Amino acid sequence: MGIFLQILIDGLVIGAFYSLIALGYTMVYGIIKLLNFAHGDLYMIGAFIGFTLLSFITGDGGLNTSVLGIGMIFVITMILVGFVGMGVERIAYRPLLLAPRLSILITALGVSLSLQYTSMNVWGASYKVYPISLPKNGFEIIGAHISYSQIGMILLSALLMLGLRLFIDKTIYGKAMRAIALDQTACSLMGINVYRIISLTFFIGAFLAAGAGIMSGIYYGTVNFMMGFIIGLKAFTAAVLGGIGNITGAMLGGFVLGILEAYGTFYLGGSWKDVLAFGILILFLVFKPTGILGAKEMERM
Amino acid sequence: MKKYSAFAIGLLLLFSILLSACSDGESSEKKSNDDDISVGVLLPVTGNNATDGKDMLNAMNMAVEKVNDAGGVLGKKIKLEVADDACDPQTATTAANKLVSQGVIAVVGGYCSGATLPATGVFHNANIPMIVAAANSSELPEQGYESLFLINGLVPDQAKTGTDYFEEQGGKNIAIIHDNSAYAKNLADFAKGYVEENGGKVVAFEAINPEEKDFGSLMTKLKALNPDGTYFTGYYAAGGLMVKQFKEKGVSGSFMVGDGSYSPDIIDIAGAENAEGLLVTATPTANFIPGAEEFVEEYKGKYNLSPGPFSALSFNGMNLLVDALERADTTEADALIKALKETENFEAIGQVIEFNDTNSLNQSNFHVMKVENGDFVLEK
Numbered sequence: 106m107g108i109f110l111q112i113l114i115d116g117l118v119i120g121a122f123y124s125l126i127a128l129g130y131t132m133v134y135g136i137i138k139l140l141n142f143a144h145g146d147l148y149m150i151g152a153f154i155g156f157t158l159l160s161f162i163t164g165d166g167g168l169n170t171s172v173l174g175i176g177m178i179f180v181i182t183m184i185l186v187g188f189v190g191m192g193v194e195r196i197a198y199r200p201l202l203l204a205p206r207l208s209i210l211i212t213a214l215g216v217s218l219s220l221q222y223t224s225m226n227v228w229g230a231s232y233k234v235y236p237i238s239l240p241k242n243g244f245e246i247i248g249a250h251i252s253y254s255q256i257g258m259i260l261l262s263a264l265l266m267l268g269l270r271l272f273i274d275k276t277i278y279g280k281a282m283r284a285i286a287l288d289q290t291a292c293s294l295m296g297i298n299v300y301r302i303i304s305l306t307f308f309i310g311a312f313l314a315a316g317a318g319i320m321s322g323i324y325y326g327t328v329n330f331m332m333g334f335i336i337g338l339k340a341f342t343a344a345v346l347g348g349i350g351n352i353t354g355a356m357l358g359g360f361v362l363g364i365l366e367a368y369g370t371f372y373l374g375g376s377w378k379d380v381l382a383f384g385i386l387i388l389f390l391v392f393k394p395t396g397i398l399g400a401k402e403m404e405r406m
Numbered sequence: 407m408k409k410y411s412a413f414a415i416g417l418l419l420l421f422s423i424l425l426s427a428c429s430d431g432e433s434s435e436k437k438s439n440d441d442d443i444s445v446g447v448l449l450p451v452t453g454n455n456a457t458d459g460k461d462m463l464n465a466m467n468m469a470v471e472k473v474n475d476a477g478g479v480l481g482k483k484i485k486l487e488v489a490d491d492a493c494d495p496q497t498a499t500t501a502a503n504k505l506v507s508q509g510v511i512a513v514v515g516g517y518c519s520g521a522t523l524p525a526t527g528v529f530h531n532a533n534i535p536m537i538v539a540a541a542n543s544s545e546l547p548e549q550g551y552e553s554l555f556l557i558n559g560l561v562p563d564q565a566k567t568g569t570d571y572f573e574e575q576g577g578k579n580i581a582i583i584h585d586n587s588a589y590a591k592n593l594a595d596f597a598k599g600y601v602e603e604n605g606g607k608v609v610a611f612e613a614i615n616p617e618e619k620d621f622g623s624l625m626t627k628l629k630a631l632n633p634d635g636t637y638f639t640g641y642y643a644a645g646g647l648m649v650k651q652f653k654e655k656g657v658s659g660s661f662m663v664g665d666g667s668y669s670p671d672i673i674d675i676a677g678a679e680n681a682e683g684l685l686v687t688a689t690p691t692a693n694f695i696p697g698a699e700e701f702v703e704e705y706k707g708k709y710n711l712s713p714g715p716f717s718a719l720s721f722n723g724m725n726l727l728v729d730a731l732e733r734a735d736t737t738e739a740d741a742l743i744k745a746l747k748e749t750e751n752f753e754a755i756g757q758v759i760e761f762n763d764t765n766s767l768n769q770s771n772f773h774v775m776k777v778e779n780g781d782f783v784l785e786k
Contacts, residue, residue, distance in 0.1 A: 108626065108630055111626045112623055112626055115620075115622035115623040115626055116623065118620070118622060119620045119622070122620075225452075230452045230453060230456045231454075231456055231457050231671075232454070232643050232646075232671060232675060234674045234675055238677060241653070241654050250655065250656060252654060321619065325619040325620070325647055325650075326646075326647065326650060326675060326676075326677065327619070327643065327646065327647060327675050329454070329643070331454075331617065332617075332619070334617070335615070335617040335618060336618075366623070367622070367623035367626075368623075370623040370624050370627060371623055371626060371627045374610075374612055374613070375583075375612040375613050375614050375615075375624050376586065376612070376613035378623075379615070
């Protein structure tokens with residue numbers, strides 16, 4: 106029983122990262138039907154900008170590494186990377202919005218590689234160790250050892266996702282995003298500035314990915330320029346598993362994938378976990394191609 | 407008018423191609439005859455293993471500089487041609503072909519066995535001798551290439567050093583983890599064999615994906631198995647994260663890593679308090695080798711950092727090549743291979759090089775190191 110709970114928590118932590126990144130994939134897909142393969146790299150850029158800012162305050166900057174300071178760095182980094190996301194959209198994707206889907210897909214791969222190697226040149230090729238780390242202590246519950254940092258990671262990502270949900274459901278911008286997902290032409294006829302909303306979507310996606318990036322840096326302790334690739338692929342899988350274009354689906358897909366991997370590691374062994382996770386993905390796509398929550402008639406976003 | 411100009415441009419192009427072809431031929435001939443002896447270096451100078459790769463390159467540069475300052479070899483200067491294999495088999499093949507086309511007379515290097523393996527095939531086909539300084543998968547000598555020489559202890563030696571240590575400490579239940587790279591898998595397989603030979607039990611034999619960061623569920627699994635010792639055979643980036651998560655989860659027993667993880671970076675990544683007591687099977691860094699003080703001082707003075715785990719071996723490899731060149735008295739491949747093969751009691755830093763019939767070391771150079779107070783010390 107303890108083991109069962111322990112693995113569940115392990116899976117929820119990795120799932121939280123998948124979910125946060127999957128949200129960006131799914132939002133962009135929902136709104137302009139683009140698989141933004143550069144999205145995992147925004148997560149990486151977030152981790153690196155957070156690394157630089159944190160090194161500054163823990164180093165000679167003279168500021169204290171208070172919770173407040175770290176929180177501020179979180180927000181600043183997320184906003185900065187949000188702008189990077191907007192810039193990518195403005196420079197690389199907007200001119201191609203009306204071009205064939207394939208051109209924009211290839212562009213996305215190009216953007217991904219550009220971001221990776223730009224950051225390699227800026228921050229170097231080797232692994233960087235995050236200047237702050239989380240306390241190790243935690244508590245025992247029915248035989249499972251759960252650390253406070255694990256709980257913190259899960260709560261923080263849940264908070265971000267809740268914020269996003271509220272933004273999409275309650276604000277006028279969220280409404281505009283949902284509307285564009287349904288019909289772009291009609292939206293522009295109704296006086297919605299479609300480009301601005303697309304830009305906003307990229308901002309939010311990158312914002313969340315950057316949050317995941319810093320969280321990962323603090324939680325695991327290392328960052329390097331290739332870190333966005335595998336996790337981007339996994340998050341994309343999570344988005345498809347949940348039903349691409351569907352926000353709740355992306356959150357759910359991330360957690361489901363994380364938990365599947367964790368149980369796969371435990372019961373089948375580390376080398377089989379991906380076989381299990383992706384096997385289930387294939388089964389899903391065969392029997393329910395729209396993913397867990399995606400449905401044809403359902404309102405996307 | 408248009409037609410004529412197109413024709414003229416075409417002719418011009420043709421001439422320029424011919425001219426450049428001629429000059430190319432001339433210059434490359436010149437290169438191999440007069441100027442320098444060009445020696446290839448195959449190392450990962452970018453990517454996950456760039457830190458070790460650059461350390462190795464530094465040591466080789468140091469060796470070459472010394473030789474050149476003392477008047478070179480065979481009356482010529484040595485010039486290094488560096489090719490980056492990025493620890494990736496495909497990149498390594500391209501890099502090897504590049505070195506062959508540059509007309510190098512021999513190659514020193516090789517860090518990741520996975521990347522070195524395909525490259526050795528390229529050099530073998532081109533009949534270019536290679537001295538492998540760090541890579542040590544037993545698959546390398548198994549290819550039976552006459553032109554391939556290994557100066558690092560091989561994987562079975564390392565596996566035995568590690569598993570014997572566990573046995574001496576009374577460890578019976580051993581968990582083994584590798585990262586599916588050629589080298590780590592090879593070492594893990596041998597370790598498994600030796601544990602069983604020693605009468606122990608392999609409680610887990612697991613593979614991880616080194617690109618990932620979360621080994622939480624694997625550590626949960628280990629914790630449930632209660633191992634006396636865990637041996638990770640992969641590289642430091644994943645190794646450091648694993649040590650950290652091993653300690654956070656509170657898994658029983660000691661954690662040992664292979665020489666792919668023998669780098670100060672593993673202590674940084676794991677965090678000093680987590681790395682305390684970490685065991686490493688490796689060929690000791692120059693710092694721990696008696697008689698290497700001079701090398702260490704010089705290296706520190708030159709590059710302002712301590713030599714890496716394979717610096718001494720790289721330095722030795724380059725010097726061995728120079729020695730063989732002198733003995734062969736030519737840069738011609740067959741004579742050079744013969745001279746390398748006939749190496750006898752070559753006194754190098756921390757090792758005496760002499761080859762057995764598979765062109766690998768007669769004497770293994772592996773030891774167990776331990777992390778104490780945030781630094782490596784010689785344990786056994």
